[in-house]
């Protein structure tokens with residue numbers, strides 16, 4: 001069974017968060033982060049390792065450098081974390097923990113978020129024995145899933161961080177196709193959430209012959225609403241009828257289930273509109289793949 005881990009990287013300015021993310025996801029990050037994002041959740045990188053897909057994203061209240069976090073943001077941590085499987089909290093091991101970092105870590109404990117502590121920049125330590133008391137002090141105050149000494153610059157410990165994240169991955173479909181990169185990861189993720197709901201509800205009636213493309217996804221300027229319009233492509237006219245269902249019942253059920261999941265993930269009210277179209281042999285059509293926001297590597 002395939003697994004997915006949704007991961008947020010948090011920590012103080014200059015701790016090495018971007019460097020670590022780059023070390024984990026490699027060059028894919030460039031294509032992902034350079035585009036302006038429309039939603040508050042921002043996917044910053046994707047990495048596939050065997051049957052596990054790691055999806056890195058920023059989430060409100062957590063992605064800002066810790067020294068810029070306000071009280072208000074700390075309070076929102078609890079509400080905005082339902083989809084996080086792991087928080088990777090990066091600290092510069094040569095710097096003492098400050099009150100804000102401690103508060104944030106404690107609020108993560110309160111909301112039962114698994115936290116992997118990365119003690120970065122160990123290459124700067126003259127004597128590695130200096131780490132033991134630091135770790136002892138931190139673990140006496142905060143509960144961590146794992147504590148990993150790392151030097152991103154020397155590429156030491158990064159593999160262990162990856163293993164710890166993999167250990168927290170949950171059984172799930174992969175939201176992003178292997179070997180493809182996208183500059184619109186939120187659209188791809190939303191499309192896959194909709195497709196997954198349809199496949200679950202339809203069971204074997206329309207096996208695999210469904211593709212979903214999110215054509216529009218934008219947050220309203222005046223209201224906290226995310227408008228998403230999606231097209232469901234079937235291979236046959238008869239499949240279209242099944243997807244829509246009697247009096248539109250099936251489509252309604254699937255889009256309601258998808259909307260609930262999308263609202264939970266993006267932490268915003270979602271207005272989802274789905275259309276069903278027949279496109280024979282969509283699987284071989286390059287332009288369709290492109291309209292899903294994907295491209296071959």
Ligand SMILES: Nc1nc2c(ncn2[C@@H]2O[C@H](COP(=O)(O)OP(=O)(O)OP(=O)(O)O)[C@@H](O)[C@H]2O)c(=O)[nH]1
Nearest residue numbers: 012013014015016017018019065120121151152153
């Ligand atoms: N010596 C050393 N320097 C590192 C290491 N990891 C990152 N750095 C350096 O630390 C600085 C900050 O790294 P970033 O990855 O930009 O840190 P950040 O946490 O993303 O910073 P903000 O975006 O400001 O929040 C850079 O100059 C990195 O080259 C490390 O393992 N050892």
